[in-house]
Amino acid sequence: MLTTTAPEIKSEEYFINMGPQHPATHGVLRLVLTIDGEIIKKVEPDLGYIHRSIEKMCESDSYQQIVHLTDRMDYLSSHINNEAVCLTVENALQLEVTDRINVIRTIMGELTRISSHCLWWGVMGMDVGALTTYFYGFRDRELINDIFEETCGARLTMNYAIPGGLMYDIHPNFVKRVKEFIVHFKTKLPEYDRLLTDNVIFQKRMVGVGLLSKEDAISFGASGPVGRGSGYSCDVRKHHPYSALDKVSFTESLLTAGDSFARYKVRIMEMWESMSIIEQLIDNIPEGDFRLTTNAVIKLPKGEFYQKVETARGELGVFIISTGTKSPYRLKFRSPGLSNLSLLNHITVGGKIADLVATMATIDIVVPDIDR
Amino acid sequence: MFLEITQQIHQWLLSLLPETAVPYVEMVLIAVVYLALFAVLGLFLVLLERRVAAWFQLRIGPNRVGFQGVLQTIADALKLVSKELVGIKKADKFLYNLAPYFVIITSLTALGLFPFSPYFQGFDINIGIFLLIALSSIGVIGILMAGWSSNNKYSLIGAMRSGVQTISYELSIGLSLLTMVLLTGSLQLSEIVEVQKNGWLILQGHIPAFIAFVIFIIAGTAETNRTPFDMVEAESELGAGFHTEYSGMKFAYFFLAEFINMFIICAIATTVFFGAWLSPFGITDSIVWLGPFWFMAKTFVLIFLMMWFRWTFPRLRVDQLLTLEWKYLLPINLVNIVLMAVLVWQNLIIQF
Numbered sequence: 001m002l003t004t005t006a007p008e009i010k011s012e013e014y015f016i017n018m019g020p021q022h023p024a025t026h027g028v029l030r031l032v033l034t035i036d037g038e039i040i041k042k043v044e045p046d047l048g049y050i051h052r053s054i055e056k057m058c059e060s061d062s063y064q065q066i067v068h069l070t071d072r073m074d075y076l077s078s079h080i081n082n083e084a085v086c087l088t089v090e091n092a093l094q095l096e097v098t099d100r101i102n103v104i105r106t107i108m109g110e111l112t113r114i115s116s117h118c119l120w121w122g123v124m125g126m127d128v129g130a131l132t133t134y135f136y137g138f139r140d141r142e143l144i145n146d147i148f149e150e151t152c153g154a155r156l157t158m159n160y161a162i163p164g165g166l167m168y169d170i171h172p173n174f175v176k177r178v179k180e181f182i183v184h185f186k187t188k189l190p191e192y193d194r195l196l197t198d199n200v201i202f203q204k205r206m207v208g209v210g211l212l213s214k215e216d217a218i219s220f221g222a223s224g225p226v227g228r229g230s231g232y233s234c235d236v237r238k239h240h241p242y243s244a245l246d247k248v249s250f251t252e253s254l255l256t257a258g259d260s261f262a263r264y265k266v267r268i269m270e271m272w273e274s275m276s277i278i279e280q281l282i283d284n285i286p287e288g289d290f291r292l293t294t295n296a297v298i299k300l301p302k303g304e305f306y307q308k309v310e311t312a313r314g315e316l317g318v319f320i321i322s323t324g325t326k327s328p329y330r331l332k333f334r335s336p337g338l339s340n341l342s343l344l345n346h347i348t349v350g351g352k353i354a355d356l357v358a359t360m361a362t363i364d365i366v367v368p369d370i371d372r
Numbered sequence: 373m374f375l376e377i378t379q380q381i382h383q384w385l386l387s388l389l390p391e392t393a394v395p396y397v398e399m400v401l402i403a404v405v406y407l408a409l410f411a412v413l414g415l416f417l418v419l420l421e422r423r424v425a426a427w428f429q430l431r432i433g434p435n436r437v438g439f440q441g442v443l444q445t446i447a448d449a450l451k452l453v454s455k456e457l458v459g460i461k462k463a464d465k466f467l468y469n470l471a472p473y474f475v476i477i478t479s480l481t482a483l484g485l486f487p488f489s490p491y492f493q494g495f496d497i498n499i500g501i502f503l504l505i506a507l508s509s510i511g512v513i514g515i516l517m518a519g520w521s522s523n524n525k526y527s528l529i530g531a532m533r534s535g536v537q538t539i540s541y542e543l544s545i546g547l548s549l550l551t552m553v554l555l556t557g558s559l560q561l562s563e564i565v566e567v568q569k570n571g572w573l574i575l576q577g578h579i580p581a582f583i584a585f586v587i588f589i590i591a592g593t594a595e596t597n598r599t600p601f602d603m604v605e606a607e608s609e610l611g612a613g614f615h616t617e618y619s620g621m622k623f624a625y626f627f628l629a630e631f632i633n634m635f636i637i638c639a640i641a642t643t644v645f646f647g648a649w650l651s652p653f654g655i656t657d658s659i660v661w662l663g664p665f666w667f668m669a670k671t672f673v674l675i676f677l678m679m680w681f682r683w684t685f686p687r688l689r690v691d692q693l694l695t696l697e698w699k700y701l702l703p704i705n706l707v708n709i710v711l712m713a714v715l716v717w718q719n720l721i722i723q724f
Contacts, residue, residue, distance in 0.1 A: 014525065016525050016526070022611065023611065024609060038529070038533075038690060125686065128686040128687060129599055129600065129602065129685070129686045129687025130599075130684070130685060130686040130687075131425075131429070131599075131683065132428050132429050132683050132684060134429075135429040135430050135431060136429075136430070139430055195684070196686070199685065199686060201600055201685055201686050201687070201688055201692075202686045204688070204689075204692055205686060205687075205688075205689060205692075352689055352690060352691065353529070353609050353610075354609055354687070354689045354690065355689065357609050
């Protein structure tokens with residue numbers, strides 16, 4: 001019997017370096033991709049291109065100085081990072097800060113969250129090919145940056161919170177401008193939905209892509225919108241309220257789908273929630289001191305101290321081991337970016353290159369936060 | 373007016389040169405005219421794109437070089453001319469250098485086919501539409517060559533995507549134009565315009581013509597590699613796609629050709645659907661020199677539409693791109709042809 005065999009076509013997997021200079025990796029992240037045609041077989045993040053050994057530097061700095069280093073980790077939620085260190089130090093000293101400090105810190109934190117999500121939204125659109133979103137996101141983010149600039153002189157690396165209070169009191173215009181911003185942003189946030197969320201092509205790119213189950217989210221240590229998109233209730237603001245967050249009522253943005261679109265929607269919902277938190281606090285900022293007097297050289301008591309906060313990307317933990325000197329013996333940041341990045345391989349394998357880029361955007365990577 | 377000028381030039385040349393030399397001189401003159409048109413169009417379209425993009429993106433756009441930035445692209449072109457042509461090791465030198473010319477020559481040739489006015493058309497052959505489609509698909513070979521020869525994986529992925537995309541969307545372009553050819557009964561561009569003196573084809577053919585137009589503009593956007601179909605250079609995925617390794621003027625050729633291709637697609641749509649140089653409802657058809665104005669006006673409205681797409685939509689994924697073509701556009705197109713055939717057969721065409 002005659003059998004005809006078709007000539008065997010051999011196809012090979014090959015690897016591509018995505019980054020450290022690549023528009024989609026948002027900085028100096030290098031991904032080593034193993035791909036078969038367009039299909040992703042393996043994603044290996046290669047870190048260390050922007051490692052500045054912040055944790056090691058902290059061991060020789062005073063506690064006031066450490067705050068300044070945290071700006072350079074997740075630079076998009078710099079105020080929340082500052083707050084995390086301040087809260088840890090204050091807890092260790094058992095220092096009760098005034099309500100005014102708490103309220104202002106919370107308002108600034110939520111403004112930071114909105115500004116971070118604005119930038120994320122713009123870049124998200126760019127990663128799926130809609131360049132216009134970038135400018136829309138930046139339009140609204142600029143207004144928040146202006147408020148920051150007026151309050152503390154900095155637009156990005158704020159250093160506004162210090163152990164024992166705030167660097168300065170709020171500007172007389174602060175309340176007025178924040179209210180103006182809320183009014184403005186309430187009309188502009190629906191625009192985001194019209195431009196991107198409701199777009200058919202965008203939904204096709206997002207729905208059902210990059211699936212992450214709740215169990216996996218927990219076992220990979222996912223937090224922030226990545227975890228909440230998979231139905232894992234992990235909002236630190238809700239479960240372990242800090243500053244003035246126990247005084248406000250808000251709902252945790254939680255979706256169960258676990259795909260890229262759920263992670264996207266969670267962030268949009270968070271912007272609404274943050275606005276509602278600010279609205280509850282802005283009208284009655286209590287009177288009082290904006291800074292408590294602390295020793296010029298802060299020495300923490302001997303022991304181990306931990307405090308976690310919710311940054312725009314997830315759970316940031318600060319762990320300090322003190323031996324009673326002016327610097328920590330050891331300091332460890334539990335950054336949300338690193339654990340969120342670790343699940344990238346898990347959720348992108350089997351997808352296309354375009355899916356990898358879109359999924360990576362929904363994880364919202366800030367590389368200095370991962371590398372520290 | 374064009375006729376008079378060309379006649380005068382013809383007479384003048386005859387008085388200067390022997391009769392056999394005149395056609396050759398005229399050929400060169402026409403080529404120069406089209407090259408000038410090509411350059412001006414390219415530069416203007418780049419500026420227009422940047423201003424339209426700025427308008428969509430809450431920006432101002434280039435407005436410093438010359439009045440309202442009109443000289444900006446000329447400045448950019450000068451910069452590109454003066455830039456170094458960076459060579460690549462292990463590249464296929466022959467194909468690498470040939471690719472930009474492939475892309476630019478096809479789009480330049482296609483420009484000569486359009487009836488800007490009854491007396492302003494480079495060459496009017498009886499298979500005009502067919503030649504246009506053929507030329508537009510040769511351009512993709514240049515892209516494939518560029519991607520293959522660059523010795524860069526990103527370029528290669530871009531080029532392969534381009535191949536896949538063009539093979540698919542060629543079908544839609546061809547079939548939607550074929551639908552309209554059923555109405556005109558001719559492939560010659562001047563005759564297609566002639567037929568439209570009783571109303572533009574999109575009105576004559578109403579429903580199927582409109583469907584054909586929508587399909588044509590979608591497929592045309594894909595053919596020119598513009599968002600939402602810019603798989604080929606997908607900036608956030610592949611850096612710059614197939615032209616990653618090109619610099620200076622070679623890059624500028626790709627860049628210019630891309631814009632001219634957009635003009636060509638919109639000009640085809642203008643010719644086939646919107647009556648080329650004919651004015652709306654024949655209001656100024658007696659004034660012949662307004663022909664090019666109407667042609668350009670209609671084309672630029674369509675170009676604006678394509679720019680609107682680009683600055684609004686996200687990009688499709690490569691498999692979704694193929695799904696759209698093979699599962700939706702192609703079947704609709706085939707049904708549409710039958711519909712148009714019935715229309716012509718039963719003489720349900722609307723004529724004014």
